Amino acid sequence: MTRRVVVLPDADALARSTASRLLLALVDAQSQHSPVHIVLTGGGAGTATLAAAAVDPLAEHVDWSAVHLWWGDERFLPSGDPERNETGARAALIDPLGDRLPAANVHPVPGPGPATPDPESAARAYRVELAAWAPAGEQLPRFDVLLLGVGPDAHVASLFPGLPGPQVDDEIVVGVHDSPKPPPLRVSLTFPAIRTAAQVWLVAAGAEKAAAVASALSGASPEQVPAAGAVGREQTLWLLDAAAAAVAATEDD
Template identity: 65%
Template sequence: MTRDVVVHPDAHVLAAAAAARLLTTLVDAQSHRAPVHVVLTGGTVGIATLAQVAASPVREAVDWSQVHLWWGDERFVPDGDADRNETQARAALLDALGDALPAQNVHAVPALSDAVPTPEASAAAYADALGRYADDGALVPAFDVLLLGMGPDGHVASLFPGHEALGTHGVATVGVHGSPKPPPLRVSLTFEAIRSAREVWVVAAGAEKSAAVASALSAAPVTTTPAAGATGTSRTLWLVDVAAAADLPASP
């Protein structure tokens, strides 16, 4: 497994470059296999990246009928709520793709409803959906790219420093209670699921992220900087802007 760090001038260029990289990776992957599986993230830069994908003419080179979209985590709120990563992703990209992306290829985390009253119920249903596309014995599909944002505290998905969800093993998903960042109820992929991805990309921008970026890349404990544990089986890629890279040691 290789780990690379790519520094971009600012958050706007970072989002545009991440979008171009994602589109190129999808086209390349589709020359080898189908379908391909991508895990989306929320957050300012994550959603900006999806908007840049929507704006790029290169999106026409992707066979979206052979792309399955998942989420690394979700806020456990009702369907259509503005806080949902899915809601934001639809506005940024999915709606623009229209019929090119079949509805059955979009795998949203079940929202709060009478039928799904708890994060645990949502997590179990999402784990079942993931398992239906997984190879024998695996918890999740072989994700081609798994995108993650990172908070100033070093959290990824909804796996927060010191939170009990960090230690969840043997399952693909976990219900999260007491998130230090609102809303308090969430559903997240576990580290076991995240680490099964071929490529994990951590996308971070802003000076408030610089300490966490440096901590994660210095192999800090996952309990204090969860992003340190976000790794892919073939590649781990950190896409950051100059401000987020400010605390990294200078390159030789």
């Protein structure tokens, strides 16, 4: 596994560069296998990346009928709630793609409902959905690219320092309670799931992320600095704007 750090001048350049990289990664993956599975993230940088991808000319070269979209985490809120990562992704990318991306290829995390009254039941339902697209005998699809944002506290997905999530090693999806970032109830992939992805991309913009980025790149404990534990099987790619990279040692491994 290799680690690479790429620094862009500002948040806008970061979003556009990450979008182009993602589309190229999809085209490259589709030259080798089908379908292709990618995991999306929310937040400012993540949603800006999807919006940039929707208008990038490279999007025309992707066979979206063979792309499946998943989420690394979700706020446990009703479908359509503006705070859900899915809602932002639909407005930024999924809706603009229209019929090119079949509805069946979009796999949102369930929100509250009769069959999923709490985050744990939503996590169980998402495990079932993931397994339905996994190779025989496996729990997960073979993720080609898994995108993650990085919080100022160094959380990734909804794995927060000081909560049990970063230490879970026997589940691929968990319910989250008492998130320090509202809303408190969430559903998240765990490190065992994240680390199955061929490529894990961590995207961060803004000076408020600089200390977290520096700690993660320095090899801190994932229990205290969850971003340090997010690694891909083949490559871990840090995509940063200059402000987020300001205090980090950014040499590639």
